[in-house]
Amino acid sequence: MTSRYVIGLDMGGTNIRCGAVTPGGRVLMLRRGPARADETASAVAANIAEQVLALEDQARRRGLGAPAAIGVAVPGPLNVYTGTVMTAPHVAAWRSFPLKRKLTTALGRGVVVENDANAWALGEFWRGAARGYRNVVLLTLGTGVGGGIIVDGKIVHGRSGMAGELGHVTVEPGGMPCDCGSHGCLEAYASSSGMRGLVAKRLGLDGGAWPASYLDRLGNFSVRRMTAAARARDAVAIEVFQTAGRYLGIAVASFLNIFNPELVVIGGGVAGALGFMRRTMAAEVRARASRPIAADARIVRASLGVEGGVVGAAYAALHPVGS
Amino acid sequence: MTSRYVIGLDMGGTNIRCGAVTPGGRVLMLRRGPARADETASAVAANIAEQVLALEDQARRRGLGAPAAIGVAVPGPLNVYTGTVMTAPHVAAWRSFPLKRKLTTALGRGVVVENDANAWALGEFWRGAARGYRNVVLLTLGTGVGGGIIVDGKIVHGRSGMAGELGHVTVEPGGMPCDCGSHGCLEAYASSSGMRGLVAKRLGLDGGAWPASYLDRLGNFSVRRMTAAARARDAVAIEVFQTAGRYLGIAVASFLNIFNPELVVIGGGVAGALGFMRRTMAAEVRARASRPIAADARIVRASLGVEGGVVGAAYAALHPVGS
Numbered sequence: 001m002t003s004r005y006v007i008g009l010d011m012g013g014t015n016i017r018c019g020a021v022t023p024g025g026r027v028l029m030l031r032r033g034p035a036r037a038d039e040t041a042s043a044v045a046a047n048i049a050e051q052v053l054a055l056e057d058q059a060r061r062r063g064l065g066a067p068a069a070i071g072v073a074v075p076g077p078l079n080v081y082t083g084t085v086m087t088a089p090h091v092a093a094w095r096s097f098p099l100k101r102k103l104t105t106a107l108g109r110g111v112v113v114e115n116d117a118n119a120w121a122l123g124e125f126w127r128g129a130a131r132g133y134r135n136v137v138l139l140t141l142g143t144g145v146g147g148g149i150i151v152d153g154k155i156v157h158g159r160s161g162m163a164g165e166l167g168h169v170t171v172e173p174g175g176m177p178c179d180c181g182s183h184g185c186l187e188a189y190a191s192s193s194g195m196r197g198l199v200a201k202r203l204g205l206d207g208g209a210w211p212a213s214y215l216d217r218l219g220n221f222s223v224r225r226m227t228a229a230a231r232a233r234d235a236v237a238i239e240v241f242q243t244a245g246r247y248l249g250i251a252v253a254s255f256l257n258i259f260n261p262e263l264v265v266i267g268g269g270v271a272g273a274l275g276f277m278r279r280t281m282a283a284e285v286r287a288r289a290s291r292p293i294a295a296d297a298r299i300v301r302a303s304l305g306v307e308g309g310v311v312g313a314a315y316a317a318l319h320p321v322g323s
Numbered sequence: 324m325t326s327r328y329v330i331g332l333d334m335g336g337t338n339i340r341c342g343a344v345t346p347g348g349r350v351l352m353l354r355r356g357p358a359r360a361d362e363t364a365s366a367v368a369a370n371i372a373e374q375v376l377a378l379e380d381q382a383r384r385r386g387l388g389a390p391a392a393i394g395v396a397v398p399g400p401l402n403v404y405t406g407t408v409m410t411a412p413h414v415a416a417w418r419s420f421p422l423k424r425k426l427t428t429a430l431g432r433g434v435v436v437e438n439d440a441n442a443w444a445l446g447e448f449w450r451g452a453a454r455g456y457r458n459v460v461l462l463t464l465g466t467g468v469g470g471g472i473i474v475d476g477k478i479v480h481g482r483s484g485m486a487g488e489l490g491h492v493t494v495e496p497g498g499m500p501c502d503c504g505s506h507g508c509l510e511a512y513a514s515s516s517g518m519r520g521l522v523a524k525r526l527g528l529d530g531g532a533w534p535a536s537y538l539d540r541l542g543n544f545s546v547r548r549m550t551a552a553a554r555a556r557d558a559v560a561i562e563v564f565q566t567a568g569r570y571l572g573i574a575v576a577s578f579l580n581i582f583n584p585e586l587v588v589i590g591g592g593v594a595g596a597l598g599f600m601r602r603t604m605a606a607e608v609r610a611r612a613s614r615p616i617a618a619d620a621r622i623v624r625a626s627l628g629v630e631g632g633v634v635g636a637a638y639a640a641l642h643p644v645g646s
Binding site: 077086087134135147149151152154156157158159160161162163164165166168169170171172173180181182183185246247250253254257258259260261262287288290292293296297 | 400409410457458470472474475477479480481482483484485486487488489491492493494495496503504505506508569570573576577580581582583584585610611613615616619620
């Protein structure tokens with residue numbers, strides 16, 4: 001029996017999204033489950049395997065049979081060749097964790113693992129904004145900044161599959177502290193955690209009270225709320241977005257000069273505020289990118305929603321590295 | 324008759340080096356001629372063709388027959404697919420100049436053109452320090468800073484073959500002016516023209532007299548002379564090299580995070596002063612590169628001399644893009 005689908009799974013800090021995807025990239029079924037990221041290393045892996053089996057079960061009941069391949073996307077630098085996760089921002093227990101081996105054992109068959117930003121990039125490449133292009137730089141602006149680089153139709157993995165850490169290029173040597181331990185990384189400006197730091201610094205909030213207009217219902221800093229504040233002409237929100245846009249533009253100009261891509265795709269939750277960042281971003285790109293290289297490229301929004309990572313994980317399963 | 328050699332030609336601002344290279348990468352013959360870079364666009368191209376024919380003539384007299392292929396490396400962003408040179412730092416007359424077409428007509432057969440930094444990278448990859456590696460970032464520190472990126476054994480060309488402008492990543496947004504028109508590019512610190520600017524700024528030389536210890540016999544700023552001054556414990560020379568090393572390290576850390584390479588190769592005339600830059604460079608790499616990615620990589624000196632570009636141009640001729 002030929003399989004009519006591939007399983008793609010995308011694990012975030014809170015949720016797991018798992019889908020049945022056709023060989024053409026269409027999502028037939030999509031289910032959401034908890035990530036259980038704070039459990040033990042093995043329990044987190046077992047939960048991933050369970051979600052795969054649950055989807056497979058559902059698919060079987062719909063007469064779809066068994067999947068042709070399984071792709072799993074997880075955050076954090078990982079060795080795509082061995083399937084070992086070095087560290088994962090949301091899974092404290094994963095330290096040099098042999099995820100691929102654990103999943104292969106649990107599922108009784110081969111599994112392809114991929115970095116979540118790379119999977120998302122592959123999703124946009126296969127079915128989204130980067131469809132039909134060969135050289136693409138993709139940035140996902142969320143809690144952090146992730147990256148995926150496509151050169152001549154393939155993800156740049158590097159020696160161990162850890163390439164594409166685009167959030168950790170330096171854009172301001174003496175700049176804001178970054179969660180990675182360094183200073184002045186792109187992530188320290190163009191992510192929600194970076195913007196949180198920019199607002200705190202701008203308002204001198206050294207543990208002090210935050211303006212309610214920047215907080216969600218749980219009292220956490222929210223870029224979505226800050227975007228609403230900017231729309232209501234809040235000067236600080238507008239200024240912080242402009243600063244973020246400026247550094248985003250500095251990084252994008254460098255990526256253009258490095259890669260001469262056809263397309264730069266920007267996605268992730270924070271990309272919803274791109275309208276407030278675009279002017280300062282564009283000014284830096286104009287000032288810093290080589291003119292013929294900039295003339296070659298367009299900068300666009302990602303077009304896939306939350307299913308992007310699922311679709312990309314499925315693509316990774318169909319095109320395993322080294323094949 | 325099977326050909327026993329390939330012609331590789333490397334054009335600089337002053338000289339052209341042209342060599343007969345075996346299919347294994349050994350240089351059989353090497354000749355040097357003038358670049359005539361200040362002549363008309365067509366005359367510069369005609370001169371390149373003449374040098375190829377002169378070498379071929381010499382080779383024929385030595386019983387080597389005709390070359391199997393011809394590779395020509397020139398400075399400046401060029402479209403490797405069409406063979407059009409967009410601009411060239413040393414050839415003022417080349418503006419969107421169809422070099423490949425002109426050479427093909429003049430020589431009566433196909434010619435491969437490649438960017439000189441990419442050719443040099445291919446030389447190091449084929450026969451030099453990067454031999455046996457698959458993922459390599461190469462930086463050439465000379466009058467400017469050039470770059471060549473090798474991913475999975477191939478040069479990253481990008482959409483039009485202009486990728487690898489590693490000298491023009493931003494390392495200090497509000498930094499020193501760069502010859503490209505931007506500010507704070509790596510080239511504005513880690514090239515001889517950048518160091519010239521750093522010394523002038525440090526000494527407040529606004530058109531004033533330069534210390535003789537920094538000048539060559541023609542009265543021009545010389546990194547080689549500055550290196551001698553640093554060896555004699557000249558405080559300004561040491562400080563400028565440390566500043567250059569710091570920014571080189573900032574850029575190298577970004578390249579590591581972007582590419583996860585096995586090797587970073589640093590060459591070019593200014594690399595002779597690497598000893599004075601290494602400490603500050605290493606400190607930035609330690610502080611800014613992802614730890615597992617840095618653990619994967621070594622930073623080494625280039626091992627080929629002036630023949631590197633010739634050997635690489637020959638390699639490019641043997642492995643044309645798109646084949």
